Amino acid sequence: MGASATMTTPTLAVQAGRQTTTTVVIRNAGAVVDHFTVDVIGPPAPWATVTPNSVNLLPDESTTVTVTFAPPRTADVAAGVVPFGVRVFAQEDPEGSVMAEGELDIAAFGEVTAEIVPAKVEGASGATFEVAVDNRGNQATPVVLAAVDPEADLSFDFRHTEVTLEPGTTAYVRLRVRPPRRFLRGQPVRRPFKVTVTPVGGAVVVADGVYVQRQLLPKWVLPALAVLLAFLLAIIALWFTVFKPAVRSAASDAAAKQAAEVKQVAQAAQQDAGAAKQQAGEAKTGSDRALRAQGVDPAQPPASDPIAPPRTPAPPPAPATAPFDRRIAADAPIDADVRRFREFDFVVPENKTLQITDLILQNPRADIGTMRVVRRTPDGRSLMFEFGLGNFRDLDHHWVQPLVFTSGEAITLAVSCQNPPEKGNCTPAIALSGRIEG
Structure with missing residues (x-):
């Protein structure tokens, strides 16, 4: 031993x-x-x-x-x-x-932190934030989320108000903030608010955010209308001073020439009509003689067959319309070259027309890199959006007049991923909503 x-x-x-x-x-x-x-x-x-x-x-x-x-x-x-x-x-x-x-x-010990990402968002009719809640304790912790603003004017809509976090994990909860009313014109209004995260049996954690409400009418609209009005006035002035007299003179000359040609054609047609009338009379006289030779009275009207009523062609069928929802998800490997992008796309099917009214950009894992949304047509490519992945989690875009994509066109998600090695591939996505016809 x-x-x-x-x-x-x-x-x-x-x-x-x-x-x-x-x-x-x-x-x-x-x-x-x-x-x-x-x-x-x-x-x-x-x-x-x-x-x-x-x-x-x-x-x-x-x-x-x-x-x-x-x-x-x-x-x-x-x-x-x-x-x-x-x-x-x-x-x-x-x-x-x-x-x-x-x-x-x-x-066991509990330690919960919270952060609003991004801390400030601008919008005319509302804004979307994400509340990042971290559990730095060594046990699973349920938390309850709530929001309040000093003036009690804003309305808040959480995707989840109660979340349970495992040790060492982070939860991202989407928060939609809406103002009490909207305005067409005016200066932006800052509306600060607070989000409280209350762990069960722990101290309340507070995160600050700011929603900046903008006017509904974009700032460039009035200057653009002024420029357009000046352009229309210039066109009207040119029309009455330069183009209209020239057009009237050219139209008079063209009308006189056309009238002479019409008169000449009418005279030729009148001569042809007289000759045709004479030939028709001779043909009728010959026809009557032939009928009398056969014992038929040409004055007796022939029995007529019933005439089938005309058929009205059926109207062409209206194109079929259906709701459309599609999510284009990326899985882009890490690439040190920021100019190289991995692409993922959706192509509009043959004989279909796609109308997009809503587009949501998603980056739930807070990847690092660049995201582009590209429109590809037979004539080439056009860039719709470009964002740094580190600047957002969810971004909503809505259109009253939908974006129209025809058969063969494509919506492409292009991602250049610069995550650290331990984080892995970039997995952002875009969610499309609208209608598809055909």
Whole structure:
């Protein structure tokens, strides 16, 4: 027998971020001087230390070593009871090595943080935010979300008001903010608000956001209308001063020439009509003679067959219309070249017409890189949108006059992914809504 080990306190309790200790008495049960190495095995091994970690003992001699456990205050250290062992290895008699077993009870702790992403959004009729809730504690934590603004004017719509987060995870909850009323013209109005995240049995966490309400009428509309009005007035002036007299003179000359040609054609047609009338009279006289030779009175009207009523052609069938919802998802590998894009597209089927009224850009994993939405036609490509992936989670676009894509055209999602290696591929997406005809 090489050694024996006795732990003074085999059951320990500790809080994450603090430390606790126990002692192990080691005795050389062999007949020779031996060197013993002491270490800890099991889940607590990465944050356990033994002092001293090796001893030399004479036969029947014993000594005490101290084992210290210092679990870090992170979500990686789960709350609960974990087993461990203190192993004593005898160099001279390896078969005489022994191990003392114990249990470590790690106390639970909660730490929840919240952030509104992005912190400020502008919009005329509302805005979409995402509330990022992080559970940095070492146990599963249910949370309740609510929102309030100082003036109590805004309305809030959470996708989920209650979420349970596992240790070390993040939940993104979509929040739609709407103003009490909209205005056509005026200065932007800042509307700050707060989102409260209340963990069960924990302190309330508050995140601040700002919704900037803009006018419904875009700023460029009035200058554009002024320019258009000036252009129309210039066209009207040119028409009455330059183009109209020239057009009237040219029209008079063309009308006189056309009238002469028409008169000439009418005279020729009149001559042809007289000759045709004479020929028709001669043909009728010959026909009457032939009928009398056959014993038929040309004055008696012939029996007429019933005439079938004309058939009205059926109207062509109206094109079939159906709702359309499609999500184009990307799975772009990491690429150091920011100019290289991986493309994913949807092509409008043959003999179909697609009308898009809603387009939502999604980046739920907060990927890093660039997203483009491209329209591809037989004549070429045109860029519709381009965003940095790190600047948003969800972005909504709506059109009163739908975007129309005809058969063979395509909507392409192009992604250039610059995620760090540990994050993996970029997986943004676009969601399309509208109607398809054909």
